[in-house]
Amino acid sequence: MASIILESVTCSYGETPVLRGVDLVIADGELHTVLGPSGCGKTTTLRLIAGFLRPDAGRILVDGREVTDLPPEKRRMGVVFQNYALFPQMTVAQNVAYGLKVARRPKAEVARAVGEYLDLVGLADMADRNAMELSGGQQQRVALARALAPEPRVLLLDEPLSNLDAELRQRMREEIRRIQRQVGVTTLFITHDQQEALALSDTVSVMHDGAIVQTGSPREVYEHPADAFVASFTGEVNRLRGLGSDGADLLARPESLRLTPERTSRTLLRGSVAAVRYEGFATRYEVAPEGCDGAASADCAPLSVLALNDGRAPSFAVGDAVFVEQAR
Amino acid sequence: MSAAPASRRPRRFRVTPLRVAAGAYFALVAFLAVGYILVPALQTAGVSLDGQGLAGLSVYGDFLANPVNQTAVLNTLAVGAASTLTCGVVGTALAVYVRFFCRRHRRLVQILLMSPVMIPGVVIVVAFVQLYGESGMVTRALGALLGVEGPLLGFGGFGGIVFVITYTQYVYFYLNVYTALQYVDASVVESVRSLGGGLGRVVRDAVLPVVRPAVIVSAMTTFVSAVGSYSAPALIGGTYRVLSTQIVMAKANYDMVLASVEVMVLLAIGVAATALCSGLARRYRTTAGARAVYWRPDVGRSRVARGLFTAFVAVQLVVVLLPVAVIFYLSLMSTSSIMAEAFPTGFTLGNYEAVFTNPRTFRPLGNSLAMALMAVGAGLLLTLPVAYATRKGRSLPAALLEGLIMLPWCMPASVIAIDLINVFSAPSVFSLGRPLIGTFEILPIAYAVMALPLLLSSARVAVGGVRENAEEAARSLGAGPARTFTSVVLPAIVPGVLAGAILAFVRTMGEYTMSALLYGVHNRPISVSIVTTMQEYHIGVSMAYGALVIALCCVLLFAILRLDAARLGIDEVPRRRG
Numbered sequence: 054m055a056s057i058i059l060e061s062v063t064c065s066y067g068e069t070p071v072l073r074g075v076d077l078v079i080a081d082g083e084l085h086t087v088l089g090p091s092g093c094g095k096t097t098t099l100r101l102i103a104g105f106l107r108p109d110a111g112r113i114l115v116d117g118r119e120v121t122d123l124p125p126e127k128r129r130m131g132v133v134f135q136n137y138a139l140f141p142q143m144t145v146a147q148n149v150a151y152g153l154k155v156a157r158r159p160k161a162e163v164a165r166a167v168g169e170y171l172d173l174v175g176l177a178d179m180a181d182r183n184a185m186e187l188s189g190g191q192q193q194r195v196a197l198a199r200a201l202a203p204e205p206r207v208l209l210l211d212e213p214l215s216n217l218d219a220e221l222r223q224r225m226r227e228e229i230r231r232i233q234r235q236v237g238v239t240t241l242f243i244t245h246d247q248q249e250a251l252a253l254s255d256t257v258s259v260m261h262d263g264a265i266v267q268t269g270s271p272r273e274v275y276e277h278p279a280d281a282f283v284a285s286f287t288g289e290v291n292r293l294r295g296l297g298s299d300g301a302d303l304l305a306r307p308e309s310l311r312l313t314p315e316r317t318s319r320t321l322l323r324g325s326v327a328a329v330r331y332e333g334f335a336t337r338y339e340v341a342p343e344g345c346d347g348a349a350s351a352d353c354a355p356l357s358v359l360a361l362n363d364g365r366a367p368s369f370a371v372g373d374a375v376f377v378e379q380a381r
Numbered sequence: 382m383s384a385a386p387a388s389r390r391p392r393r394f395r396v397t398p399l400r401v402a403a404g405a406y407f408a409l410v411a412f413l414a415v416g417y418i419l420v421p422a423l424q425t426a427g428v429s430l431d432g433q434g435l436a437g438l439s440v441y442g443d444f445l446a447n448p449v450n451q452t453a454v455l456n457t458l459a460v461g462a463a464s465t466l467t468c469g470v471v472g473t474a475l476a477v478y479v480r481f482f483c484r485r486h487r488r489l490v491q492i493l494l495m496s497p498v499m500i501p502g503v504v505i506v507v508a509f510v511q512l513y514g515e516s517g518m519v520t521r522a523l524g525a526l527l528g529v530e531g532p533l534l535g536f537g538g539f540g541g542i543v544f545v546i547t548y549t550q551y552v553y554f555y556l557n558v559y560t561a562l563q564y565v566d567a568s569v570v571e572s573v574r575s576l577g578g579g580l581g582r583v584v585r586d587a588v589l590p591v592v593r594p595a596v597i598v599s600a601m602t603t604f605v606s607a608v609g610s611y612s613a614p615a616l617i618g619g620t621y622r623v624l625s626t627q628i629v630m631a632k633a634n635y636d637m638v639l640a641s642v643e644v645m646v647l648l649a650i651g652v653a654a655t656a657l658c659s660g661l662a663r664r665y666r667t668t669a670g671a672r673a674v675y676w677r678p679d680v681g682r683s684r685v686a687r688g689l690f691t692a693f694v695a696v697q698l699v700v701v702l703l704p705v706a707v708i709f710y711l712s713l714m715s716t717s718s719i720m721a722e723a724f725p726t727g728f729t730l731g732n733y734e735a736v737f738t739n740p741r742t743f744r745p746l747g748n749s750l751a752m753a754l755m756a757v758g759a760g761l762l763l764t765l766p767v768a769y770a771t772r773k774g775r776s777l778p779a780a781l782l783e784g785l786i787m788l789p790w791c792m793p794a795s796v797i798a799i800d801l802i803n804v805f806s807a808p809s810v811f812s813l814g815r816p817l818i819g820t821f822e823i824l825p826i827a828y829a830v831m832a833l834p835l836l837l838s839s840a841r842v843a844v845g846g847v848r849e850n851a852e853e854a855a856r857s858l859g860a861g862p863a864r865t866f867t868s869v870v871l872p873a874i875v876p877g878v879l880a881g882a883i884l885a886f887v888r889t890m891g892e893y894t895m896s897a898l899l900y901g902v903h904n905r906p907i908s909v910s911i912v913t914t915m916q917e918y919h920i921g922v923s924m925a926y927g928a929l930v931i932a933l934c935c936v937l938l939f940a941i942l943r944l945d946a947a948r949l950g951i952d953e954v955p956r957r958r959g
Contacts, residue, residue: 105853125856132857138850142872151868152858196854203858 055116055206055239056081057102062111064097071097073263074111079207079241080256084233086242088250089260090286095243098260099209102241104128115206126155131200131238135212137192139184145195146171146180152203170198173232190221197229201236208233208240214249226253247287251275259283278304291356296321305379307359312338312375314367319378326373327355335359338369340377399862403770407782410763414785416811417830421800422648422788428803429641444642453622454646457608459539460623461650464546464607465600471547472554472599475697478690480562492942493698495552498884499938500705501891502549503612503908504927507915508704509536509545510617511711511924518707521723537619545613548700550606554599561595562588567676587676593665601658605651609793611894616912624650625894628795632898637803644799648792655791705931712924719920732925742922745910746929752906753889756828757882760836763829765878768840769870772847783837790834794894797830801899821903827895832885839881843874876944883937883944890930 059077063070072094079085087095100106102113104125113121120128131152139148146167153163171177174194179187184195193213200208210229214222230253233240244250250257251271258268259282267279278284281292284304291310297303303321313320328339339355356377360366369375430437444450475494483490497505512519513536520536536544570587578586611625618626624647631640711719718727735742764786771779789797805817817823847870855865893908900909907926915923 103853103857105856124861125853126859126861128857129859130857132854134850134854136849138848138854140851140854140869141848151855151860155855155859155864199854199858209857 057207057239057241058112058114058117059098059102060112060114062098062101062108062113064094064101064106064108071263072101072108075260075263075265077258077265077268079239082237082239083255084230084240084242084253085256085258086244086250086254087258087260087265088244088247088286091245093260094263095245095260096211099132099211099241099243102207103130103132103209129203129205130207130209131203131205132209133193133196133200133211133213135215137189137196139192139195139199141183141185143184144181145176145184145187148184148195149198149202151199156203166202170202173201173235174198174228189217190225193217193225194228197232201232201238205238208236208238210240210242212243212245214244214246222249229253251287259286261286275306289357292354293321293356307337307357308335308361309380310356310358311378311380312340312358312360312367312369313378314369314373314375316376317378320376321379322377324356324375324377326369326371326375329369329371333362335361336366336368338375340375403766406766407770410767411782411785412811413763414782416809417801417826418785418788418833420811421797421804422792424803425641425644425796425800428637429645431638440638440642441645444639444646449622450627450643453624453627453643454650456539456622457624457647457650460542460546460610460614461604461608461654463539463543464550465604467543467547468551468554468603468607469596469600471697472551472556473558473596474690475551475555475694476559476562478694480559482687482690483694490694490698492938493702494555496705496938497549497701498552499887499934499941500931501887501893501908501934502610503616503891503893503911504708504930505549505704506545506612506616507911507923507927508708509541509548510915511707511920512704513541514617516720518723525723537617538621541617542610542613542621542623545617546607546610549613550603550610553602553606554596557595557599558592561592565591565676570676590665594662597658597662597665601655601662604654604658605791605793608650608654609647609795609894611795611897612912615897625793625795628799629894629898632799632802637799640799641803644796648796651791651793651796708924708927708931712921712928714921714924716919716921719924720918729921732921733929735922736925736929745905745907746926748904749890749907752825752828752904753886755825756832756889757836757886759825759829760832760885761840761878761882764833764837765840768837768844769866772844786837787834789830794831794892795898797827798895798898801827801830818899819901819903821901823899823901824896824904824906827899828889828892831892831895832889835885835888836881839884840874840878843877843881844870846877847873880941880944883941887934887937890933 057077057079059075061074061076062072063074064072075094075098077087077098087098089095097106101108104120104123104127108121111121112119115128140151143151149167149170150163153166158166167180168177171180174197176191176194176198179191179195184192187195193216196213213229214225217225226249229242242250242253251274254271256268257271257274258265259274259279260266261282267274267283269277274283275287278287278290281290281302281304284290289307291305291307293303293305295302312326316323323343324340325343326338327341330337330339336359338358338360340358341355342353358377360368429440431440433440445454479487479491479494509517511517514520515536517536565588570583573583573587608623609625611629614621614623614626615629624643628640628643628647631637631643711725712732713728713730714725715727715729715731718725736746737743767779767783767786771783775783792800801823802818805812805823808814808816817826851869851873852865855869856862860868891908892906893912896906896908897912900906907930911923911926911930914920914926
């Protein structure tokens with residue numbers, strides 16, 4: 054197991070800068086997610102850590118030792134690729150055994166480890182199948198077992214779930230979390246899916262435009278976003294002009310706002326219900342702020358408010374005058 | 382733009398043994414490519430100017446003013462255009478049949494239709510002569526049947542040349558159009574229909590855009606191949622002059638200036654056609670939709686269409702396969718019987734005995750096997766590492782090197798041969814200071830030059846097929862560059878590379894044009910012997926040579942089918958399904 058530190062790492066493809074100074078600390082044994090939109094540099098970050106790319110400047114340290122110029126085969130990092138990258142000419146077992154054979158482990162140990170890791174990912178009965186015959190989700194598991202079998206210091210997952218359908222994605226997410234806990238390996242998980250990042254991680258780093266903009270626990274990042282980008286990328290958010298502390302904008306999640314029929318001490322603004330949408334577990338209201346009849350300025354964007362259908366919240370109809378307050 | 386790198390890490394460049402070896406290797410490839418492709422081409426341009434610099438351009442004026450040469454140029458263009466047209470019609474019709482109408486024995490039909498790729502053209506030409514020539518079997522049979530004295534079929538001249546070229550070259554159109562038809566997107570077809578379009582609209586708006594690039598590329602390949610073809614005009618053209626026969630005649634008369642001028646004109650025709658078609662292909666380039674689905678219309682239900690098509694294809698198959706059957710048949714007949722009887726019946730194994738027991742008669746076969754192996758081996762050594770090194774984009778020098786290696790693609794065989802003669806009949810730095818013409822090496826070298834583009838492109842395709850990230854996965858699992866190459870890259874590319882090598886080997890075995898221009902006492906190849914033994918009336922031996930070459934090619938064809946059936950268009954391309 055190991056910790057990873059990136060110190061002001063920059064990287065460019067030709068003349069195009071991709072990373073503009075990334076600082077990142079991944080603690081020993083944690084599952085750390087880098088979350089960001091496509092093109093923000095998150096895959097480049099993973100490839101730098103794996104050793105497939107060299108940074109233009111900056112250092113990469115594993116357990117305090119610099120690895121910046123080490124070739125990938127000397128770094129002992131397991132990588133799971135978005136497209137799995139299984140070796141097509143090998144069976145499932147041969148794929149999983151590959152790293153162990155390269156490390157010249159004794160045959161008995163290879164066989165034991167292959168069995169153990171195929172068990173871990175639930176594919177023990179598929180060992181002799183050709184890797185390409187498996188379904189996407191099964192290939193994903195083989196890729197995971199292959200990366201883990203040589204007991205890497207770090208596990209790197211590059212959008213591993215993006216090629217799976219929604220239901221399978223949810224299941225594999227749980228699976229990865231379970232396996233990571235069980236093995237205890239330091240893991241870097243790259244994704245553009247905020248739900249995935251929040252549900253899975255010990256720590257989330259949000260990346261934007263080639264730099265890390267916020268690192269923290271999922272709750273910190275979601276509830277106290279460092280800026281408007283983090284707020285909007287980690288979930289839906291309302292921007293209330295000048296209502297924050299010191300006259301700054303207030304960023305509020307739809308579920309953190311509440312509608313009341315009367316003004317209270319916590320009321321932020323007054324408005325009228327423009328639309329009501331029933332969503333099963335909750336009801337979504339769109340509230341037009343007062344004094345904004347048809348005006349299209351940013352200040353007048355309708356607010357989105359989510360009320361849980363738990364029988365306690367009052368319900369409103371289109372046209373009702375309401376007051377908006379913060380629930381917490 | 383905040384943290385612009387203040388001090389850029391100088392990318393450390395360490396001198397490793399691997400890097401030194403790679404540098405030396407690429408320098409060698411570049412040296413050879415310049416010496417055996419570029420310099421000879423430039424030398425020919427120089428020779429064609431008769432040593433007078435730009436003033437020598439008048440040579441071209443004189444050349445084109447001569448009516449004999451005008452005829453040769455026009456005939457060449459006519460043969461090119463007519464063959465392209467007939468190949469287009471035959472190849473496209475066959476592709477449509479196999480794609481939409483062929484139900485039973487489809488794989489067999491596909492293999493048989495592809496056989497001309499694997500059977501050397503000169504063998505087919507010789508067989509056509511035995512079938513339709515003045516004393517050919519079909520000619521004599523028709524004569525006997527109708528009681529007519531003298532040759533009945535006017536096989537030869539323009540018509541004969543175009544006929545032979547059609548049945549040896551239609552495979553480009555057949556294969557490309559067949560492959561393209563697989564990419565017609567059923568959902569586009571359905572969109573056209575649901576928007577009210579009939580069959581005409583479907584063909585125009587859904588099929589044609591996908592097939593057109595294939596037609597253009599096939600037309601280019603066929604045209605370049607047809608204007609450069611030598612064996613058909615030489616063996617059955619009679620007095621019909623084309624540039625390639627004129628080139629060989631000029632060389633035989635030691636008029637290298639004339640030969641070079643003719644080569645330059647032929648090359649100009651080839652390059653102009655290539656440029657025109659590349660431009661057209663770029664203009665009509667298409668890309669498949671995100672989720673393309675097979676289009677398999679049920680047109681096969683129309684009995685009339687199906688019957689007509691089946692009859693047409695049956696005739697095609699007979700025309701394609703009859704020469705092969707005739708060669709095997711005649712190879713078992715004594716020469717005297719072949720000469721005397723309309724249907725020879727003098728069975729003998731003497732022809733094969735002559736080939737295998739008489740060292741003089743066996744030598745051409747041994748020579749060709751050795752030279753083809755040498756040429757393909759050298760070609761692989763020169764192209765595979767280049768394709769691998771440039772798999773992730775190429776630098777300018779690498780692109781230039783690849784361009785140089787691909788150059789022989791638009792050079793007819795006679796052009797390559799005359800180029801080499803112009804440089805290597807005298808000592809040259811590229812041959813370590815000794816002349817090569819008249820030596821054994823010159824033919825394997827010429828064969829290798831001709832095979833380079835095919836080998837490089839098949840190596841590129843094979844390397845491109847290595848799974849994305851598979852190499853990185855191996856590296857991250859601890860394998861170094863060498864182990865990654867042998868355990869991940871090599872197993873993935875061997876089938877494709879081998880299939881390309883086999884194709885190049887077969888083409889080399891049957892290569893006739895360069896062989897005729899460059900062979901000497903040390904390296905007489907089998908293609909030359911097939912023709913000379915026939916002309917010397919050892920027809921039985923000639924047929925035995927042909928039969929042996931065809932047998933070898935058939936064995937290799939099946940090897941390709943096992944390795945890489947998609948290359949012959951026989952397996953469906955793997956497709957995403959909606």
